Amino acid sequence: MTRATISFMRRGKRVDIEDCDPKTTLLDWLRLEERSTGTKEGCAEGDCGACTVILARERDGKLVYEPVNSCILLLGQADGADVITVEDLAADGKLHSIQNAMVEHHGSxxxxxxxxxxxxxxxxxxxxxxxxxxxxxTDALAGNLCRCTGYTPIIKAALQACSDPHPDQFDVKAAETLASFSQLRALEDVFMGNDEQFFAAPAAESSLAFLMQKYPDATLLAGATDVGLWITKGLMPLKRLIWLGRIRSLTTVDETATTISFGAGVTHQIALPYLAAIDPDFGQLTRRFGSRQVRASGTVVGNIANGSPIGDWPPAFIALGASVELRNGFSNRSIPIEDFFIAYKKQNRETGEYIRRVTVSKPGPNDHVRLFKITKRRDEDISSVMGAFRVTVVDGLITQARFAFGGMAGIPKRALAAEAAVVGLAIKDIATWGAGAEGLTEDFAPLSDHRASADYRMRVARNLVIKALAEIAGVPSSSTRISGFREVSHAAE
Ligand SMILES: Cc1cc2nc3c(=O)[nH]c(=O)nc-3n(C[C@H](O)[C@H](O)[C@H](O)COP(=O)(O)OP(=O)(O)OC[C@H]3O[C@@H](n4cnc5c(N)ncnc54)[C@H](O)[C@@H]3O)c2cc1C
Ligand code: FES
Ligand code: FES
Structure with a gap:
């Protein structure tokens, strides 16, 4: 069955959109069509949070309230959700407890x-x-920029209103809201539009395979935290969009004793507890990945698929030794993740192929993992350099090393010379750390750009090798880091 509308819930009623430009953002629909102008547009690129709205969805039988940047989220991605905006919070002539706390603490x-x-x-x-x-x-507000009030009153309001909150009208209606989703029929394929321009949201991989064969030039869409900006900032005239978010088989996380596999629809927020369980540095990195809004929409696989040289997951997953499963029609192939990145903006992906899953190997008992993301700001910033390390130590000797870097080349890349320089050496020997750092000069000749100079990148990368090996040798992270101390990490929270 195919449904020809984008359908979602709004204030208890079903909304069906039969015809719109497939690249319409949720924000434009709210402000320009529905005329709900309480939600604001600041940056139109996911950075300032002025456009934050909630998509309430059913996940594992529970109702969850996910904050999203409506400026870069496409209207079709609201399919199947209950859309909640600031206009919906006050009830019976009274402000919501969060609004009250903001008033009481002068938060605006x-x-x-x-x-x-x-x-x-x-x-x-x-x-x-x-x-x-x-x-x-502060984690919840990392994606919300306030330029005039200052955060102290806002944080006070949040501490008051968000701890042990009284049930609100949404809690009272939760069962009703969950029940209302059944009328949106999750098992139907969605195809709104025509051959020329459409927003498609298949419900199964077989329907996806059919669409990709019929429309090989269509743009695949996962969370749209990259693609959304192609529209709002790049003004790209995208006409055919296929959203992966309704395919259940792609939203699963599969875990074995030695591996974890993330489907193409798994968001950073859903992946967080699984990644944090691998190593505290993965938890820290996830918390610093964009903002809560970006993590609620953006996917782990989307971060790999876009092939950016400064994406965070590719180096981390290369260091762990991950593999990427690609599907074309009904044939699958699996490749080591480092072989997916061929050259700047060129990936090992055939026309009609999509990434189904990425599978990471869990570190063994002798493996040590370290991840370092170097940015100009702590929160919501893209890396200048990202260093990822997995080092196996047996009886004080390094038996295997996988070092991977972002921001050092046109693609995320392994540092093979640096790895070779340390294998067989004693982890506690300072000369080993220096040998690893020295090896990098053979591996990389970085570029200068607006984020960092070539000299800075090389210097930082060398220091990251030393830092990783020093920590693994036992140097406390309180002397190697300014935050994210491993000894007191709360990354798994
Ligand atoms: C405010 C902001 C902050 C950000 N912060 C960070 C950050 O800290 N670190 C970082 O690394 N990135 C960051 N990003 C970039 C972005 O969030 C990530 O790259 C994200 O993981 C992309 O995933 P997505 O699901 O949104 O991808 P989309 O935007 O939907 O797609 C990205 C690309 O991948 C393709 N694609 C998606 N899924 C598949 C698939 N299964 N098979 C084949 N192709 C596919 C799409 O066609 C597109 O080319 C940020 C972005 C914003 C807007
Ligand atoms: S308008 Fe700034 S994040 Fe959407
Ligand atoms: S920008 Fe926050 S109150 Fe003005």
């Missing part, structure tokens, strides 16, 4: 950021935590 001046901040805090308050701390609040 010009008010432009306020709807987005209130919606991010609304999502935090529905995470079901009995007590939120400052770290929870």
């Amino acid at each position: 001046q010009c008010g432009f950021c306020t709807p987005g901040i209130v919606m991010s805090l609304f999502a935090l308050s529905h995470e079901g935590k009995s007590k939120v701390d400052r770290q929870d609040v």
Whole structure:
């Protein structure tokens, strides 16, 4: 069965969109069509959070409230969800408890950021935590920029309103909302539009294979945290879009004793607990990946598929020794992730192929993992250099090493000379650390750009090798890091 509409819930009623430009953003629909202008547009690129709204969805039988940047999320991605905006919070003439707390603590001046901040805090308050701390609040607000009030009153309001919140009208109606999703019929394929331009959201991989064969030039869409910007900033005239978010078989995380496999629809937020369990540095990196809104929409596989030389997951997964499963029609192939990246903006992907899953090998008992993301700001920033390390140590000797870097070449890349330089050497010997750092000069000749100079990148990368090996040798991370200390890591929270 195919449904010819994009369908979602809004204020208890089903909305069916029969005809719209497939690249319409949710924000444009809210502001220009529905005329719900409480949600603001600031940057139109996912950075400021002024456009934050909630998509309430059913996940594993539970209702979850996910904050998203409506400026880069396409309208079709709301299919199957309940869309909640700032206009919906006050009830019976009374402000929501989060709005009240913002008023009491003077959390708003010009008010432009306020709807987005209130919606991010609304999502935090529905995470079901009995007590939120400052770290929870700053994590929740990392994607919300306030230029005039300052964060102190906003954080005070959040601490008051998000700890042990009283049930609100959404909690009271939760069962009803969950039941309403059945009318959106998750098992139907969605195809809104015509051969020339469409938004398609297949419900099964067989339908995806059919669409990709029929429309080999269509753009695949996962979370749209990259593709959304091609539209709002690149003004790309995309006409045929295929969204992967409704295919159940792609939204699973499969775990064995030695591996974890993430389907193409698995978002960073869903992957977080699995990644944090691999190593605390994975948890830290996930928390610093974009913002809560970016992590709610963006996928792990999308970060690999876009082939950016400064994406965070490719180096981390190369270091772990991951593989990428690609599917074309009904034939599959699997390749080591490092072989997926061929050259700048060129990946090992045939026309009609898509990435089904990425599978990472869990570190063994003698393996040590370290990840370092070097950015100009701590939160919501893209790496200048990203260093990822997996080192196997047996009886004090390095028996295997996998070092991978982002920001050092046109693709995320292994540092084979540096790895070879340390294998067989004693981990505690300072000369080993220097040998690894020296090896990098054979591996990379980085470029200068607006993020960092070539000299800076090389210097940082060398220091990261030393830092990783020193920590693995036993140097406490309190002397090698300014944050994210492994000894007190709360990354798995
Ligand atoms: C504000 C902001 C902050 C960000 N911060 C970070 C950050 O800290 N670190 C970082 O690395 N990135 C960051 N990004 C970039 C982006 O969020 C990530 O690259 C994200 O993982 C992309 O995933 P997506 O699901 O949104 O991909 P999409 O935008 O949907 O797609 C990205 C590309 O991959 C292709 N694609 C998607 N899925 C598949 C598939 N299964 N098979 C084949 N091709 C596919 C698409 O066609 C497109 O070319 C940020 C982006 C924004 C807007
Ligand atoms: S308008 Fe800035 S994040 Fe959407
Ligand atoms: S209140 Fe003005 S930007 Fe936050």
